[in-house]
Amino acid sequence: MHFIRQIVAADVQQGRNGGRVHTRFPPEPNGYLHIGHAKAICIDFGMAKEFGGLCNLRMDDTNPSKEEVEYVDSIQEDVRWLGFDWFGDVRYASDYFGACYEYAEALIQAGKAFVCDLTAEQMREHRGTLTVPGKDSPFRERPVAENLDLFRRMRAGEFADGVRTLRAKIDMNSPNIHMRDPVIYRGLRASHHRTGEAWLIYPMYDYAHPIEDALEGITHSLCTLEFEIHRPLYDWVLDQIPEFFAEAQKKWSALTLTEPARPRQYEFARLAITYTIMSKRKLLELVKSNLVEGWDDPRMPTLSGMRRRGYTPEAIRAFCEKVGVTKYNSVTDFALLEHCLREDLNQRALRYMAVLDPIKVVITNYPEGQVDELDAVNNPADPAAGTRQVPFSRELYVERADFMENPPKKFFRLAPGREVRLRWGYLITCTEAVKDAAGNITELRCTYDPATRGGNAPDGRKVQGTIHWVSAAQALDATVRLYDRLFRVEEPGATDGVDFKTEMNPDSLKILTAKVEPALANAKPGVPVQFERTGYFCADKASAPGRLLFNRTVTLRDSWIKAASKA
RNA sequence: UGCCCGAUGGUGUAAUGGUAGCACAACUGACUCUGAAUCAGUUUGUCUUGGUUCAAAUCCAGGUCGGGCAGCCA
Numbered sequence: 170m171h172f173i174r175q176i177v178a179a180d181v182q183q184g185r186n187g188g189r190v191h192t193r194f195p196p197e198p199n200g201y202l203h204i205g206h207a208k209a210i211c212i213d214f215g216m217a218k219e220f221g222g223l224c225n226l227r228m229d230d231t232n233p234s235k236e237e238v239e240y241v242d243s244i245q246e247d248v249r250w251l252g253f254d255w256f257g258d259v260r261y262a263s264d265y266f267g268a269c270y271e272y273a274e275a276l277i278q279a280g281k282a283f284v285c286d287l288t289a290e291q292m293r294e295h296r297g298t299l300t301v302p303g304k305d306s307p308f309r310e311r312p313v314a315e316n317l318d319l320f321r322r323m324r325a326g327e328f329a330d331g332v333r334t335l336r337a338k339i340d341m342n343s344p345n346i347h348m349r350d351p352v353i354y355r356g357l358r359a360s361h362h363r364t365g366e367a368w369l370i371y372p373m374y375d376y377a378h379p380i381e382d383a384l385e386g387i388t389h390s391l392c393t394l395e396f397e398i399h400r401p402l403y404d405w406v407l408d409q410i411p412e413f414f415a416e417a418q419k420k421w422s423a424l425t426l427t428e429p430a431r432p433r434q435y436e437f438a439r440l441a442i443t444y445t446i447m448s449k450r451k452l453l454e455l456v457k458s459n460l461v462e463g464w465d466d467p468r469m470p471t472l473s474g475m476r477r478r479g480y481t482p483e484a485i486r487a488f489c490e491k492v493g494v495t496k497y498n499s500v501t502d503f504a505l506l507e508h509c510l511r512e513d514l515n516q517r518a519l520r521y522m523a524v525l526d527p528i529k530v531v532i533t534n535y536p537e538g539q540v541d542e543l544d545a546v547n548n549p550a551d552p553a554a555g556t557r558q559v560p561f562s563r564e565l566y567v568e569r570a571d572f573m574e575n576p577p578k579k580f581f582r583l584a585p586g587r588e589v590r591l592r593w594g595y596l597i598t599c600t601e602a603v604k605d606a607a608g609n610i611t612e613l614r615c616t617y618d619p620a621t622r623g624g625n626a627p628d629g630r631k632v633q634g635t636i637h638w639v640s641a642a643q644a645l646d647a648t649v650r651l652y653d654r655l656f657r658v659e660e661p662g663a664t665d666g667v668d669f670k671t672e673m674n675p676d677s678l679k680i681l682t683a684k685v686e687p688a689l690a691n692a693k694p695g696v697p698v699q700f701e702r703t704g705y706f707c708a709d710k711a712s713a714p715g716r717l718l719f720n721r722t723v724t725l726r727d728s729w730i731k732a733a734s735k736a
Numbered sequence: 737u738g739c740c741c742g743a744u745g746g747u748g749u750a751a752u753g754g755u756a757g758c759a760c761a762a763c764u765g766a767c768u769c770u771g772a773a774u775c776a777g778u779u780u781g782u783c784u785u786g787g788u789u790c791a792a793a794u795c796c797a798g799g800u801c802g803g804g805c806a807g808c809c810a
Binding site: 197235333336356375505507592637703728 | 737738739740741742743746747748749750752759760761768769770771772773802803804805806807808809810
């Protein structure tokens, strides 16, 4: 039972906020959601769901210079895809610009906020340092009437950006820098994606967030650890004029509250995964510099990228549950994510045969021109998935790596004189490896045992290996993209002075042309499939009959590759 | 030399004063028409020093180490 669950459970039991649980997921629409957001989403929506409460989706759009509608749309799509639905309409911080403004005037009236003419640089000087207290602004004691006049003129855009700010009057000597008369409004003559130019001042996060939470009746405001030090300011904002909130909740809230809501902020550690970057700024940089093909490049840790790669919402949710919720800055092994993925995919993915690096095999004792249809099981993990037919003929393709001319003792696959099973097919024995002038193997010649149709020998003899194959004449060409981790170091960007872009894996994408069985002709984009013995894949959004395109989601676990590399 | 927060196997977490458990990873072995899956097993841990207590991962104090904070970003 993680600490947030404990807190919420205790609050419900004690009837705090009338026993209501109401959370919110408040992304800033300045980029696409990533797996780190998935953790937050699972916690925010999960706690509400678990305790019979509600969860709002709120776009935290208080900075028009960074935010775009494209992101607003993608965020909604991603949250829904992950399997969550929010309470009522999507909320926007900008819905509350009016309330924030009214409250700011009330603070001015109460002598708790003032208009400051210090430049950014002067303000930095006055702020002091981590160890040195700050100094009061010379504008701190400006009369209320003057503050009000100036603030209203700021709102009208009368002053250039950066000339004046509205500051909370708290304590320049506070050991917590965020309490040293923080700026709560800045002038910004920018057009906002929703409010246009109705406002030429925008509230700061620390000021707006508690107001938004209170107006929405939020009870538990869950966020990441870096906001912990901001909590005293969050509480300060709510504490100043409680009567304001009692009124504002009636006016601005979609809820009818029986008692004024008093939100509390709780902080948990953000998600970090090995070989992954989780910074929207850095992900944007990859997109802008074309080091990836966009926000939904299947190598990206964005939800849209993972979706395109073939990850399922179920796998991501299971992962988030297993990662846990603590206040410790941990780094989760990427292998745990892959484990959750494979566990889900194993249950649901239909099996197919696809030869990624083909070499031709001629079954010398099989009649020319004859085509047999063999039954193949669609998913051994799910009998209800049924069977399909796979064509078999004299000429096949098998994986180049499934043949070795001079195999080590533990190699179970094809080799001269060695008998193996073709999955769902026949037992075949290799008789010859045909080479070109340069000595490269160009073709294998094998014989088959007609008595072993389906894969079992009537005489009960066993073979150690089973390999996948496709019939050459019926095989379809498919472009296959093999993805590997985007970065080659465990914690990209963690070393001072090293640009994270230089830590990228040059082999994160390999494109090849594979031979796949005909049943894949109409593979639907986004539906997970397993290519037997090689991995889970799904057709890309650009895939279509006649020009098949598959993304590798994740490989199958491969204990042979370990054994082979040891030998 | 400020303030806030944290520390349990390789990794992620549980145990809320009473037998340190689970998962991932790693390694054995069994089974197998995917060297997959499945099954069985093995290795590895309470940052440190004191204190309180019959009993401490847990409570207290000091230390060590790690993270966060000096945007008119969120």
